[in-house]
Amino acid sequence: MPINVETHVNQTPGLVLVTTDGSAHSRRVLPHAAAFARTRGDRLVLLHVLDGASGEAAALEDCATSLRNDGIEGTPLTALKHDGESLEQAIVRVAHEQDATMIAMDTRGHGALHHAIHGSTALEVLSLTGLPLLLTGAGLVDTLATEPYRTVVTTDGSPASRDVMRALGPLLTPQGFAVTLLQVHERDPEAAAEEAEVAEIEIQLDKDRAFFAEGLAIDTMVREIARLGGVDTAIIEVARQLGAHCIAMSSHGTSAQHHLFAGGTSLTLLGRSPVPVIMARGAE
Secondary structure: OOOOOOOOOOOOOOEEEEEOOOOOHHHHHHHHHHHHHHHHOOEEEEEEEEOOOOOHHHHHHHHHHHHHHOOOOOEEEEEEOOOOOOHHHHHHHHHHHOOOOEEEEEOOOOOHHHHHHHOOHHHHHHHHOOOOEEEEOOOOOOOOOOOOEEEEEEOOOOOHHHHHHHHHHHHOOOOOEEEEEEEEEEEOOOOOOHHHHHHHHHHHHHHHHHHOOOOOEEEEEEEEEEOOOOHHHHHHHHHHHHOOOEEEEEEOOOOHHHHHHHOOHHHHHHHHOOOOEEEEEOOO
């Protein structure tokens, strides 16, 4: 049954909220978030959330210096956590106050076990908002791809995997962006109807174009791999071959514990990806 999606592209400038804890590691996401913001003509805000007013002036100056040193046009901002408010809740609150269209942050964890034991600010933020999150992980490289800004949007064919298309689609304007819709298919050597399955995937990917604006450059691709051949590896290979700026996918779970026990391609991919991963909350 065809997907009926009425896509309204958000042509008005938005706002990308980038978070930092003041460390150099946390600022790795900054140039990648700026590339997305520049392509859309969005404002960029660099946010440092503090526990108290002590050190507020220094934190604000540090944000301003980071933007200056990276040659990025943006606004430095500090915010104080409210009583009883977690860091993640504060980030989401500020995002809503600023009318952000995307949140960007670095994540130091790589692997579901790490996230389950130590917690993950990124996963908690993801659980609190419907905004797409642009995340950088341990495998990030500094090289930015050339224009247009290409996003590899991955799907496993499930309804939940299309949530990232719903969240991200309205932000990708025909001017400056390009999309590759990708599904990795694990071949079953014993399946009699393998070609028919691939054909069905191709048909569905073509229908998924409806999540995006008319006029946006969209390619579709089915990457076939051997069963248990490594879905995350295949996605990364495609992104590298295409010179993509980022990979986008839904997170099928909204907690670290879910990923630990149910498995999470999204977390494994984030830990290994050389480019940012844009995640949106998938339906449970």
